[in-house]
Amino acid sequence: MSRRNRPGSGRITLGDVAEHVGVSKITVSRALRQPDKVADPLRQRILDAVDALGYIPNRQAGSLASARTHAIALLVPSLSNGVFSDVLRGVDDIVQDTGYQVLLGHSGYSLQEEEHLVSTYLGYGVEGFILPSGQHTDRTLSLLSRSGLPVVEIMGLSDTPIDMSVGLDHEKAGYSMTQALIEAGFQQIGFGGARMDYRARQRHQGWQRALREAGRRDDICMTTTRPSSFRFGGALLNDMMTRWPSLDALFMCNDDLAAGALFECQRRGILLPDDLALAGFNGMDITASTEPALTTVMTPRRTIGQEAARRLLARLEGDSSLSSSLDVGFEIAWRASTTRTRR
């Protein structure tokens, strides 16, 4: 067919299709991208040839020529954490069928790795970023700002946003849950945390503020920066019950820890909520299924993904009608793990 014999990938190119049909490359390009600009019968012949030859456009070349990649980067701390897969689903909801492509990166909760990802994806020519609010390295900030690309920070709400922002106030959420526990009559309210990232620390601060404002002790707290797990939730429960036997409510900074603590209570015969009240954070599915069901703070993660993607795409399409900052709020799901039937 083709008389050429390039050293390249050996793949079929636009030129091969053009040659096959007997038209110029640009006509094939048009037939694919702006079908109405090519006469019907010719376009059909071209599409047939594309199919017959198995032509797949080389995006590198396309992007290079057009200076557009139609790719956006979604950076998350972790992909094993269900919280972020929900966000991803939201982003997909919106990006699907827009012609944009989502490049996913996970930093493993490392700011250094996040910086590396930003740099890498800039090299890939992404047209915008969605990444967690909170801390970033100076270089991350400078890379983003130099790039001039739209950025949406998600999950939290930033006082000093890089650009746009979609999330909720974790300090306020931690405060609200703690206050709810206070109002429910619990006396010694502890806080347990793992993987204390930016937002987990904010929840902790909310817990502390609520206790202080109520004149309660705010020292019943154990946290670690190590990863969160069911197992560690159980360990945390044991350690805290040993150190503060009079503890009567425990607010865990995420649902995994809360569920792990719940399991440990079952194991030890600690009755929830009469011996101890237990609350989590995020409203993961598991919290609705355990026995007793776990009280938790519901966070609309899929909505966060959707609204973040919506804003990013709007900006890329030159639409600036959307607010650049959105508080998606939260809701406390008060369930059996904190509901005492008798005192």
Add this chain to the structure above:
Amino acid sequence: MSRRNRPGSGRITLGDVAEHVGVSKITVSRALRQPDKVADPLRQRILDAVDALGYIPNRQAGSLASARTHAIALLVPSLSNGVFSDVLRGVDDIVQDTGYQVLLGHSGYSLQEEEHLVSTYLGYGVEGFILPSGQHTDRTLSLLSRSGLPVVEIMGLSDTPIDMSVGLDHEKAGYSMTQALIEAGFQQIGFGGARMDYRARQRHQGWQRALREAGRRDDICMTTTRPSSFRFGGALLNDMMTRWPSLDALFMCNDDLAAGALFECQRRGILLPDDLALAGFNGMDITASTEPALTTVMTPRRTIGQEAARRLLARLEGDSSLSSSLDVGFEIAWRASTTRTRR
């Protein structure tokens, strides 16, 4: 600085750096990619300029010129399923610091979407694929075979592998677990499933074969193709207990279902394992933490990711010393949920 004013992305290019330093583009390129080929002092000046100007190489251009992307695609059915994030971690273990980049795609358990992803990533010029074994559309197969790229099928073991394969025999694993339950003395062993993908169906077949070989009834089974969840595990338990009150062991096709069923048992006062034995599949963390702990089939998912990546990279580097097919095996974690202390 630069007197040019291109319509392009406005980004700093190799040429800008070269001009700034007063050398040719290729020297800058070398200084970055083959540092030892550029004299020390000059290289330092170049690196300084790169830093000062904030130059980030354009990968599209680089790939286009070199016909190499150093990118591989990892396709998984779902990213909310913890099973696959473990695989991803394994892949990362190996790919990290090799200069290769992992492009992640999730098909939502849709073969059509998988095909679309393969096509998309071929357009991105990936140099290899890691994807779930099992069914693929004809076009997926033809795209892959035409591409000539190395492919590793993971999770399951294929009779007719596309290329390479790393996983375990899910039929055998289902068989083994069922046989273990039979040997433990359980009489009416049911199977519950959701999201019945290729591998879940194999587990089901293993369950059935074990029962048939033992001359037991093999009709105590409820499955759905809808997504799996804790909630559905509970519903399944209820439905099955209603329909088959004499059921004394339930093998769930994954740990989420098993955990959901366990919670429902706690709710209904069904004692595990004396009233009912419960087993899951995968060995997710939760199984070790529940009360009682859940018997499950441990699958070395991180290893699968590692070995798959190892094989793919080896092939890309021209090394063919590794076996093209690897059975990573499985292990039954026999725990309290199936261990009767008395009969």
Add this chain to the structure above:
DNA sequence: ATGAAAGCGCTAACAT
């Protein structure tokens, strides 16, 4: 409605 020429930013191959 279709085409020709030029060039995106980089690297391979071949100089020097």
Add this chain to the structure above:
DNA sequence: ATGTTAGCGCTTTCAT
């Protein structure tokens, strides 16, 4: 050790 030339595969002008 450094430079020159050509070209990757596509899209953007600007023609016709």
